[in-house]
Amino acid sequence: MHSSISNSKNSNKSWVYTWLLVIILCVSCLGAYEYSLKKQGFEASITHTKDLWSWHRGQVYHDKQVVLLGASRSQINIDMGYLNNRFPSFAVTQLSINGNYPVATLKALAKDEKFTGIVIVSMNAQVLESKYLDMQNAYNTYYQEESTLYKSLDAYLTASIDSHFRFLHPSLGLEELVKHYDKKKSFPDVFYTTANLDQSITTDYSKTDTVALLKHFVTSKEKNYVNDPPTQSELWKPNIKILNIAVKKINNRGGKVIFVRFPTDKGHWELDEQYYPRQLYWKKLEQEPLLNTLHFKDIKGLDKFDLPDSSHLDSKDAQAFTRILFDQIILDE
Amino acid sequence: MLFNSVTFLLFFIYILIVHYSKLPWSIKKGHLLFGSYVFYAAWNPPFVILLFLSTFVDWNLAKKIHACQSDKHRKYWLWLSLIFNLGLLSVFKYSGFILENFESVLTGIGLDMTFSDPGFILPMGISFYTFQTLSYTIDIYYKKIKPHHGFLDYALFVSFFPQLVAGPIVRAKTFLPQLKNQNRITFDVFSTGISLFIVGIFTKTVLADAFFAPFVNTVFVDNAQPDLLSSWLAGLFFYGQIFCDFAGYSLCAIGAALCLGFTLPFNFNSPFAAIGFSDFWRRWHISLSSWLRDYLYIPLGGNRLGSFNTFRNLMITMLLGGLWHGAAWTFVIWGGLHGFYLMAERWLKSLFAPSAFFKLKIMQFIFMLITFFCVMLAFVLFRAENVPQALSLVMGMLSMQESQALIKWDLWTQIVVVSFITLFFFQWMTKNKDIDVVLIKMPVIVRSVVLSLALILIALSSGDSDAFIYFQF
Numbered sequence: 001m002h003s004s005i006s007n008s009k010n011s012n013k014s015w016v017y018t019w020l021l022v023i024i025l026c027v028s029c030l031g032a033y034e035y036s037l038k039k040q041g042f043e044a045s046i047t048h049t050k051d052l053w054s055w056h057r058g059q060v061y062h063d064k065q066v067v068l069l070g071a072s073r074s075q076i077n078i079d080m081g082y083l084n085n086r087f088p089s090f091a092v093t094q095l096s097i098n099g100n101y102p103v104a105t106l107k108a109l110a111k112d113e114k115f116t117g118i119v120i121v122s123m124n125a126q127v128l129e130s131k132y133l134d135m136q137n138a139y140n141t142y143y144q145e146e147s148t149l150y151k152s153l154d155a156y157l158t159a160s161i162d163s164h165f166r167f168l169h170p171s172l173g174l175e176e177l178v179k180h181y182d183k184k185k186s187f188p189d190v191f192y193t194t195a196n197l198d199q200s201i202t203t204d205y206s207k208t209d210t211v212a213l214l215k216h217f218v219t220s221k222e223k224n225y226v227n228d229p230p231t232q233s234e235l236w237k238p239n240i241k242i243l244n245i246a247v248k249k250i251n252n253r254g255g256k257v258i259f260v261r262f263p264t265d266k267g268h269w270e271l272d273e274q275y276y277p278r279q280l281y282w283k284k285l286e287q288e289p290l291l292n293t294l295h296f297k298d299i300k301g302l303d304k305f306d307l308p309d310s311s312h313l314d315s316k317d318a319q320a321f322t323r324i325l326f327d328q329i330i331l332d333e
Numbered sequence: 334m335l336f337n338s339v340t341f342l343l344f345f346i347y348i349l350i351v352h353y354s355k356l357p358w359s360i361k362k363g364h365l366l367f368g369s370y371v372f373y374a375a376w377n378p379p380f381v382i383l384l385f386l387s388t389f390v391d392w393n394l395a396k397k398i399h400a401c402q403s404d405k406h407r408k409y410w411l412w413l414s415l416i417f418n419l420g421l422l423s424v425f426k427y428s429g430f431i432l433e434n435f436e437s438v439l440t441g442i443g444l445d446m447t448f449s450d451p452g453f454i455l456p457m458g459i460s461f462y463t464f465q466t467l468s469y470t471i472d473i474y475y476k477k478i479k480p481h482h483g484f485l486d487y488a489l490f491v492s493f494f495p496q497l498v499a500g501p502i503v504r505a506k507t508f509l510p511q512l513k514n515q516n517r518i519t520f521d522v523f524s525t526g527i528s529l530f531i532v533g534i535f536t537k538t539v540l541a542d543a544f545f546a547p548f549v550n551t552v553f554v555d556n557a558q559p560d561l562l563s564s565w566l567a568g569l570f571f572y573g574q575i576f577c578d579f580a581g582y583s584l585c586a587i588g589a590a591l592c593l594g595f596t597l598p599f600n601f602n603s604p605f606a607a608i609g610f611s612d613f614w615r616r617w618h619i620s621l622s623s624w625l626r627d628y629l630y631i632p633l634g635g636n637r638l639g640s641f642n643t644f645r646n647l648m649i650t651m652l653l654g655g656l657w658h659g660a661a662w663t664f665v666i667w668g669g670l671h672g673f674y675l676m677a678e679r680w681l682k683s684l685f686a687p688s689a690f691f692k693l694k695i696m697q698f699i700f701m702l703i704t705f706f707c708v709m710l711a712f713v714l715f716r717a718e719n720v721p722q723a724l725s726l727v728m729g730m731l732s733m734q735e736s737q738a739l740i741k742w743d744l745w746t747q748i749v750v751v752s753f754i755t756l757f758f759f760q761w762m763t764k765n766k767d768i769d770v771v772l773i774k775m776p777v778i779v780r781s782v783v784l785s786l787a788l789i790l791i792a793l794s795s796g797d798s799d800a801f802i803y804f805q806f
Contacts, residue, residue, distance in 0.1 A: 014777050015524035021781035026788050150340060150375035157339040167792065174793040175543055175745060182744035 037166040041190040046162040051155030054147035062091035069102035070122025073262040075201040079318040094199035101127040104136040110246035123259040125281035128239040202315045205308040218267040225275040233280040263296040268310035334375040336585040372494035380456040388491045391466040414470040418463040430660030458498030495586040501600040501620035516594035526591030533584030535787035536577045543794035545574035560736035564729030572709045603760035610674040648672035667714045
């Protein structure tokens with residue numbers, strides 16, 4: 001086989017021309033597409049996968065380590081760049097997972113004998129409802145049982161490239177473009193969130209209809225509370241033991257855990273208070289001697305930020321928010 | 334390590350840099366061997382021990398076979414090689430299946446016994462490299478080759494990373510001679526290798542993963558009752574998916590090997606355009622079908638012992654070929670169906686003398702369509718997780734059930750259908766040509782546009798990508 005190759009009369013020249021043309025065509029087509037996406041306001045955004053999360057999960061063993069746990073509030077409101085600049089001797093790792101409450105990851109870190117760092121957990125009363133305790137289990141099980149160095153390294157390298165080019169986002173790929181055009185006869189809307197390589201998320205609410213978004217968020221939260229009504233506070237309280245056990249293990253190894261109640265506003269906070277009154281639920285956390293808690297209502301300035309969708313900051317405010325929050329959490333240099 | 338990953342790209346660039354350096358050939362071969370083990374270890378490091386064990390045992394058994402004068406003793410060492418390799422396969426691949434069926438048989442005769450699943454992880458590519466090492470000992474037994482190469486050369490033959498985990502299954506007599514001296518790699522050859530690699534990645538990531546797989550995954554689910562359109566599209570698209578997935582991998586392997594100066598045999602040759610089932614098996618997974626022909630069908634007697642024995646040999650070969658693909662009855666039935674196709678074809682050929690009528694282009698096209706649909710139907714069994722799921726799809730194809738429209742006839746579906754038809758006619762047009770020849774003979778402009786389009790579509794199809802289907806075999 002390949003006799004054609006060994007006997008090929010094709011000159012090197014024809015291949016040189018081929019590759020030159022390929023480079024010109026690819027760079028010009030993809031470059032033009034990238035430029036048009038930039039002009040429309042798109043930012044390069046990656047996909048947060050279990051493999052990428054596993055990569056970051058494997059990086060939490062620095063001598064001076066801070067790990068951020070939670071869901072989207074922690075991913076959006078905390079400015080990773082600011083933290084890295086302010087605490088250069090600390091390694092800060094974001095392990096929050098969008099849409100998933102963090103108890104499973106806290107338990108996994110507590111179980112991990114090698115982990116000795118500081119954990120900042122985005123917390124609220126609903127997190128301790130039994131049905132939400134295992135939300136991040138799938139990620140932790142994947143990390144323990146399926147993740148390999150190759151898979152997580154590859155996810156990190158792929159995400160590193162994706163974080164530089166807008167056209168690599170799946171929603172801007174061929175299939176999604178065709179489907180979107182077929183359905184709405186238009187190009188996809190500009191994303192107001194950007195998923196970053198470090199697992200954080202950047203938001204720019206000027207790119208979206210905030211009125212509709214706010215309505216969507218508050219309505220969804222209300223529906224969630226109605227469909228899954230809170231457990232009575234006395235029946236809810238035993239789950240605090242799960243936190244105590246985890247915190248004790250981490251403290252015993254020289255680490256520290258701080259539970260932070262991130263702000264909500266514009267109808268969302270009222271719903272939170274209606275279904276999980278602070279005095280009945282959060283107060284019980286505060287009364288636990290082992291647990292360090294911070295509530296946004298108690299920290300001057302933290303409840304003054306605008307939350308366009310009732311739950312998250314615009315990224316232009318994330319640095320100021322992070323500064324105020326970490327003024328409270330003194331990281332001992 | 335997946336070919337369609339950034340890590341592989343970096344790994345391959347590193348391998349190429351060392352390979353094109355001025356180091357002695359023996360060092361470069363040692364480096365290739367080391368790289369191949371790293372490539373394999375990326376998936377699951379402990380299994381490199383199994384790879385080494387398989388290599389080491391067969392290397393020594395082959396030497397024993399060659400050294401023996403007595404046929405009895407030669408046979409004894411060959412049996413040891415067969416038992417070792419097939420034993421490895423049985424333990425890691427078939428133990429769960431065997432126990433499960435043994436349990437069913439016992440239950441059937443009234444003995445209620447349960448066995449726990451041994452839960453072995455299937456080592457990636459074990460079916461490929463055990464067949465490769467087996468071919469070495471069998472060839473030495475039949476005195477087709479001599480074990481005159483060094484152990485490191487032999488180890489590289491078994492573990493050469495482009496073809497290690499999903500073939501093509503290479504024979505020692507075609508690969509080992511290439512290790513004697515380093516082939517001069519011209520820019521033409523290197524460029525052809527890179528082009529084949531790009532076409533392979535395009536075939537896998539764009540056609541198999543982005544175009545066909547989502548439709549197939551929508552329909553092949555438990556308790557689905559697909560309607561006429563969904564059933565036919567799922568059947569056709571799975572044939573497209575498995576071809577593009579596996580042929581894509583093979584092209585990547587051939588391209589990567591070519592960049593390193595090695596030629597591997599083509600594994601696919603326009604199977605959609607096959608006229609008849611024996612022709613199909615000359616075009617589909619060629620390295621496996623020729624392995625089964627040379628090391629199973631012919632030793633069983635081939636077609637030399639009368640019609641009945643020929644049919645029996647065909648059926649045994651195809652049933653075992655089906656089982657090679659996986660430990661499930663659906664694979665066995667798939668193999669059996671192909672055995673039946675081959676027997677039917679042979680019988681029909683014995684009834685009708687060759688005539689000019691059958692050679693008319695229109696008749697050839699009709700025969701091709703018949704072959705295509707029969708093969709597609711068999712692949713429904715191959716993809717289905719169980720027989721009822723396959724039957725549900727076939728019932729859907731015949732509109733014989735209350736059904737669900739699992740696939741919508743929208744713009745994206747139409748684009749994928751057009752792509753499938755293009756692929757079909759491309760194979761019909763190039764049925765007697767190798768893809769490298771097609772690429773080389775293209776005018777520069779056309780070739781540039783084709784490769785650019787492939788690269789652009791690869792970039793625009795990034796996102797969820799599946800592992801190669803044949804890795805699981």
